[in-house]
Amino acid sequence: MKENRFDRFKFQPFIIEAINHFGFYEPTEIQERMIPLVLKEESAIGQSQTGTGKTLAFVLPILEKINTQRQEVQAVITAPTRELASQIYHQILKITEHCNPEQSIMTRCYIGGTDKQRTIEKLKVQPHIVVGTPGRINDLIADQALFVHTAGILVVDEADMMLDMGFIEDLDRVAARMPENLQMLVFSATIPEKLKPFLKKYMENPKTIQIEAKQKAAENLEHFLLPSRHRNKKQLVLDALLAYNPYLAIVFTNTKKMAEDVARFLNEKGLKVGRVHGDLNPRERKKMMKQIQDLEYQYIVATDLASRGIDIEGISHVINYELPSDLDFYIHRVGRTARAGNTGIALTIYELSDEDALNRLEKMGIQFKYVDLKKEGFVEADERNxxxxxxxxxxxxxxxxxxxxxxxxxxxxxxxxxxxxxxxxxxxxxxxxxxxxx
The missing domain is CATH 1.10.287 (Helix Hairpins)
Known part of the structure; x- marks a missing residue:
């Protein structure tokens, strides 16, 4: 039997059993460095690129520390989107399935778009772990239904995204109701200046774990550039998808309107296309995510909400209909594929105006291959320069x-x-x- 290097953290048997069940034998770098700090009750900031296993870096030690004899909230985990909160929640459930029935850990997920009154009624019994979006958690606290003054751990996942989406005030209100000696764990791709006052307010000399990407994107991911050359870009996307015939492809646009336009065009051409963007109401988003997870779609059109807030398994191809203005999002987008040892393809349709952005991506370590689309499919093309x-x-x-x-x-x-x-x-x-x- 293969040696499991998680054993040295001395986790409870149900956690080790779950890790073995998942087939994880070697902690990632962020897990290696973060887990001991969480177990020692130290506050910490973790900076690492997408797909590095940061969720388990805080979930495993938090589960280790839960005292099932105390039926009260002991940890609060916040995420900027409903989908990401739901993803963390289901990850915890998969691990706690291995708990002894007499010592089960109760975890609840609180997000917008769900029946608030029913949630309040069920809160007569407080969960051990709360996962959710800051807005809904704050509402439940304000309604005196959820009591977080007993919780010693607060996790802020995707903190820079929290800032961008305007959730810092809600987070501040949640943290203010928690104990003074709060252990705060913050995870973020970047730490913007505007985030620092909030961190300073609740974190005294936090340890910072910065995982430098050995390379900016996965080894088994190929990056291709396709020139638009004044051609119809929607038609180019259609031709690329038909040429690839992917297991599951996600097409990224910069705006919700463009996502709708591209999805409508592809639908009119006979492709069954899923949509993921901020204009979907909670019920539509929940239904869409279930259909995607059930592999009802071969093609998805999405905005950057999906590049960080959602984990969709099995994506074989990523197509950038347009380059994001924030180039970090290029890494997040292409990070949706080539996961867990699988191969992946990222295709970017570029225009002359993208020259500067492409140069910067190359300086970040992205090595592009050049292709064009002909009637016979993809062919090698000359470099743009x-x-x-x-x-x-x-x-x-x-x-x-x-x-x-x-x-x-x-x-x-x-x-x-x-x-x-x-x-x-x-x-x-x-x-x-x-x-x-x-």
């Missing part, structure tokens, strides 16, 4: 030839022609050298 490189090399060869061939002091008829012939010879030789280097 090939012409620039060629022009630059011609200029350099011209300068070199001019520096070598000087105008003679005594000129004879036809000297200009002879000089040009000599310069052309040097340029030709230089071109051959450049070709050899290439």
């Amino acid at each position: 090939k012409r620039k490189t060629r022009v630059r090399q011609e200029d350099e060869a011209d300068k070199l030839a001019k520096s070598i061939i000087k105008k003679p002091q005594k000129v004879k008829p036809g000297y200009k022609k002879k000089m040009q012939w000599e310069m052309d010879k040097i340029k030709k030789r230089q071109r051959r050298l450049n070709q050899k280097k290439k």
Whole structure:
């Protein structure tokens, strides 16, 4: 039997049993460094890229610390979206399934779009762990239905996204109702300046765990660039999806309106397409997520809500209909595929105006391959900067030839022609050298 390196954390048997059941044998770096801090009741900030296993980095030690003899709230876990909160909740349920029935850990999920009155009625018995969105948790506290003054742990997941979505005030109200010696665990891709006053208010000398990406995207992920060249981009997306015939593909747009436009176009062309964006009401979103998880769709069109807030299993292809303005979201988007050792393909349809963004992505370590779409499918294409490189090399060869061939002091008829012939010879030789280097 393979050695499980989680054993050294001395977790309770039900946690080890769950880890073995999932087939996890080696903690990720964020888990390796964060779990001991959580067990020692230290506050900490974890910065790591998507797909590094941060959820288990806080879920496992929190479950270890729950005292089932106390029927009160002991940990509050907050997330910026309903989908992400639901995802964390179901991850906890999968682990607590292995609990001894006499010592079961009660976890509840509180998110908008659910019947608030029914939730309040069920809160006559307080859960051990609360998972949810800050707004709904704060509402239940204000209604004196949920009591968090007994909870010693507060988790803030995707903190920068919390800031962007305007949830910091709700978080502040929740944290203010919790004990003074609160253990706060914050997870975020970045720590914006505007987030720092909130962190300083509740965290005294927190440990910071920063996991530098060894590379910005997964090893088994290929990045392709497809030039739009003034072609109809929606048609290009359709042709790309048909050429790939993916197991499950997600097409990213920057706006909800564009997501609807692209989805409508693909539907009209005969593809069954799921939509994930902020304009769906809670019931529609819940229904859509269930249909996606049940593999009713082969194609999904989404905004960046889905790149960080939702974990959709089995995505084989990611298509960027347009590049995000915040390039970190490129990493989050493509991080939806090539997970858990699987391979993945990320295709970006680019325009001339994307030149600067593509240069920055290349500096971040993304290595692009160039393709075009023909009737026969995908074909290799020239790099977008090939012409620039060629022009630059011609200029350099011209300068070199001019520096070598000087105008003679005594000129004879036809000297200009002879000089040009000599310069052309040097340029030709230089071109051959450049070709050899290439």
